Amino acid sequence: MEAVKLSGQREINEFQILEALEIYDGSSLILFDADGARERLNEMAWVKNASVMKFYPNTLQIRLEEKIPYVLWQRGDLVSIVNEAGDVITDEVDGRYANLLLVVNHGAQRRAAEINGALQTVPELRPRVRAAFLISDRRWDLKLENGISVRLPEENMEAALAELVRMDEESGLLARDIKAIDMRLADRVTVRLTDDAAEQRKVMTGGRGRSGNGGQDT
Structure with a gap:
């Protein structure tokens, strides 16, 4: 031969x-x-x-x-490369796959196409997304590169993401000193300040300012 x-x-x-x-x-x-x-x-x-x-x-x-790598899937400390159907290709992950979306929690790999598809409708936002967390097998939270969490609704994710981009373009929302943005309700967006920003606001308002309430994701 x-x-x-x-x-x-x-x-x-x-x-x-x-x-x-x-x-x-x-x-x-x-x-x-x-x-x-x-x-x-x-x-x-x-x-x-x-x-x-x-x-x-x-x-x-x-x-x-x-096989074509689609997303990275994390559950606990284990991270795998999976295809679009959610099947694991390999657990050997290196820097070549850093641009793939990271989806987190059990079941997230089977539903990755829905959040990946929604993010493709907002190309301005996609590079700023570090990970997407499947919450209670019902909806998604995004973790942005600057640490901000974005809580998305169960339905109409695309509309919520478009609204997030609009608010950022108009007011620089994602550059502010905030911890979380709650978009689960269609008629209301709740912004939660970081602890430092909340304390500073409290001082400036004489104790009348509020940073927003915490709570368990559902």
């Missing part, structure tokens, strides 16, 4: 493929077990489908169809 032609690989490197093929110096194309090699390739985490073809007298052709 003189040549091995590879195509379709993006996430898997050449060494990993050759290792799975079990090709060594002096390997014979005639004796090479193409079916066994195909099975080993299909067992690799990133491989969706593998094709192994012999071309006599001396060439082996490998074509791979890889």
Whole structure:
């Protein structure tokens, strides 16, 4: 065997493929077990489908169809790369996947498409979102890169996100010293100040200012 032609690989490197093929110096194309090699390739985490073809007298052709990473999924301390259907591809995550949305909590991987789709309607906001938390398997909270939490409603997320972008463009809302923005009610937006900002406001108003109430997410 003189040549091995590879195509379709993006996430898997050449060494990993050759290792799975079990090709060594002096390997014979005639004796090479193409079916066994195909099975080993299909067992690799990133491989969706593998094709192994012999071309006599001396060439082996490998074509791979890889799984497509969609989001990162975190539950507890474990983070995985999953596809759009929510199936885990691998738990080996590095900096190459930092631009993928991080969804958090059990069940979030199966519903990632709904929050990812909603965020695609507000491209101005998407780069500022660090993570999306599925709350009680009903709705989503966003955590922005500056630490602000945004509590979204169960329905009409797109409208709530559009309103958030509008308020930010008009008043610089997301640059303010705030902890959380509650958009769960269609007719009301509640802003909760950070502890320092709330204390400062309290001093400035002689104790009459309020920072907003906390509460358990539902």
